[in-house]
Amino acid sequence: MSENTLVSPASSSAPADLEPAVQPPPPTHHRLALAVILTCQLMVILDATVVSIALPGIQHALGFSSAGLSWVMNIYSLTFGGLLLLGGRAGDIFGRRRLLASGIALFTLASLAGGLATTPTELLLARVAQGVGAAVAAPSTLALIVATFQDATERARAIGLFSAMSAGGATVGLILGGLLTSWLNWRWVMFINVPFGLVVTVLAPRVIQEPPRQGGRLDLAGALTATGGMVALVYGFIRAATVGWTTPLTLGCFAAAVLLLTAFVLVERRVAQPLLPLSLLTDRVRAGGYAAMLLVAAAMFGMFFFITQYLQNGLGLSPMQAGFAFLPLAVPIFAGARLAPRLVPRYGARPFLLGAPLLLLTGLLLLTRVDAHTTYAAGILPSMLLFGLGAGFTMVPLSLTILSSVRPQESGAASGTLQTMQQAGGALGTAVGITAFTTATRHPSGTGQAGLHATLAHGVSTAMACSAGLAVVAFVVLAVLVRPSRPARPGAPASVAGSA
Template sequence: MIVLDITIVNIALPHVQESLHFSTTSLSWVVNAYTLTFGGLLLLGGRVGDILGRRRVFVFGVLLFGLASLLGGLAQNSGQLLAARALQGVGGAIASPTSLALITTTFSEGPARNRAFGVFAAVSAGGGAIGLLLGGILVEWLDWRWVFFVNVPIALLIAFAATRVIRESERHPGHFDVLGALTSTLGVAALVYGFIRAAQHGWRDGLTITSFVLAVVLLVLFILVERRSKQPITPLHMFADRNRAGTYGIMLALAAAMFGMFFFLTLFVQNVLGFSPLRAGLAFLPVSAVIAVGAGITSQLLPKYGPKPFMVIGALLAAGGLSWLTLTDIDSTYLGSVLGPMLVFSLGMGMQFVSLTLMALSNVPDRESGAASGLLNVTQQVGGSLGLSILVTIFGTASRNEADRQVPVFLAEARPAERLFFERTGQLPDPWGDQVLTSGVSAAFIAAAVFALIAAVIALFAIQVRASDRERLQGNHTPAAPG
């Protein structure tokens, strides 16, 4: 349901933009309002599950997600929609880490857990595929609001089934690090806002500078809080393990690339290629299918080869697909310029998902499995938010520069109706507008490819697969000590 919500909303973005009057740069907040609260509160959500019992916390998170989806579908302006998206993030932050932790504590390390995480990755990819297709159907046949309404019955069914088929986990004593959650969430939000503000108003804007300063202050305060807390929301000792720290870095960089790819490709195929929402949903279906295939193959080969080769090769494939996408222009076609690089990127990401999850949760005591899974999800969501905000900034700068070059050409060639449109809206009509959008998208893909290359470098030089790691993947290991 959570993965479905990300993809289903992506398909609806152009229609949300038109209905609630978002600019292209501010439209990214429809994604970021969700991912920021999701990423910022994931660790707290995992901790809540450890302390209060994972099943009951999971059910509460799912129901809160459903309520927020209902409010999002009823939104009458941009502020209401963004508030609902933020509340969805809170529900997702409560439900998501508890689901991974439930898998971790249900299946012991080795072949059983390998298969479980392979199924989990495949189901996630399936949720993405359903979201893309269902989003296109709902937007084209009904209205964009139904991409939110559809979560309500799903949430109710999940909550009903969970109480009957999932056993409650053991409760561990502890307290909630609320100050840590608030400083981390607000700090990252200020950082993301600074990048998006810079895309619209420039780097010298007073509010842009204030946002970055506030972000630094809050994030430094967050680290100080975590160092002094007896039960921190972010167990800093998790980063003491070289492989785990490298895994978090890889996820951060790849999420930045992945969120950007989906955001800008959605705009490109609908606004430049002219795809309907349904056709756009169908166009993205191969992505989820190839991710599922890559995850399935990787889960079978991991015990033999270890995760490092799949981390390196997967990141390089992702970088290659994104580099290929930089060649798109207004004359591009789906089959000639979009499908191929999407498949290459997707295969690489499929390799990564299972490898990163197993490495991040390997040799973690049961009492910290919620925190460990939450931290992996945090790096994905925070990386996605930060990455998307940086890519939106690059997109905005490149688009403005291209518009400055196109305006003289447009004024020399424009018909009276086109000139009147430009005077009323301040925007260039097509094909000049398509050229501006495509130029910005290509620049964003260059930066996304750099993010993926950074992930490959981290995987190559930071990850060291020890003999004990391979034994755990094969099920020949001594269980982690409780402490």
């Protein structure tokens, strides 16, 4: 799944030979630089869902088994989520603009290879390469926004657009996937990345300022334990969703994740330049925000996955119709993300962090009422509108609050951690939902097409109850832990949302 740094620009103490000999871009380049960064973010986020509507065509064309087909989605999330922390720290050391351009170049080549794939193995290898490219590029996006926009108000608006891409990118992927699959064929969900990737790769070095690099050495021990731990955790969620939570391999994955992530914390406490500075997690507000982001992402991705299935398999919509059915979800997400940066400085983040998740939760609770007689207009559309408004007004204030007052030298790690929470949350929400869905549909509700429809509806409503439960926990975390000590003020030098 994700999802946002806000720091005060400051001079770096890195040695002079590490400073890039690049003049800051003129103000007229700011909007173009932002467009390039947002395009990068949209590419890596929507690729997690743009393929989902094309899965039936992929299976037919390449001969995937039913079990193997799930890996077209899962292997991207596994690679992306597992390498994000490493990508964030690498950007701090080797240059964030350089990593963004290099990561998108790899992502673009992998997309071309995926579109040309003729066997399941070729497509899966291309998806792995896409995940690596995304993990290299994504953590640098927010740090580059901070370096480009030094005025607090402009920066808040830029981060609002970025958060809209993060929150709405998955929905855009569903719409775009439906259009491409219906008008052309499944290969274009891969090919569509190529022209945009080329534009980002060419323009990034020309319009984006390279922030001062931090120098130092890559924490290899931390990289190995963090990457191994995240891969084991995400794979554990994927295994839980497909074969169950109590199988030996699933439990082994979770045990390995606990051991490796514990080792990672011990390593980070001892090294001079950690991959993830633990100070990012010692602040109560920030730690609670990370936890809430994971839970919100889990609720969102669970909703995307199951409502997509219901629209096509339950209501009989075509891929294109199913994609456009998500438009009422995308519009309020983007509207909320655009309005929130203007309202947070006036009223503070706290009202939004308490009120907006309740809208999101209400939308999910309405979806728990899905049954064999539910229609799109009466049963799905109102839920999407509420869910979209809640997501749009949650993501921006939460992003600003989580990463306010982060030091420049830690911005890459902080951004990588936040996006790791989003990807792990997406895997968690999908796994929990599929487990509930499988249990609920084990005994069919009847025979024939009507029975299949009723069984599907019952499974979806049960899965949505799990997503609603995750949203409830997120609300409790936000209410108890994420309490910014002061409202934001326009022009505040270090923070838009305030921090404890």
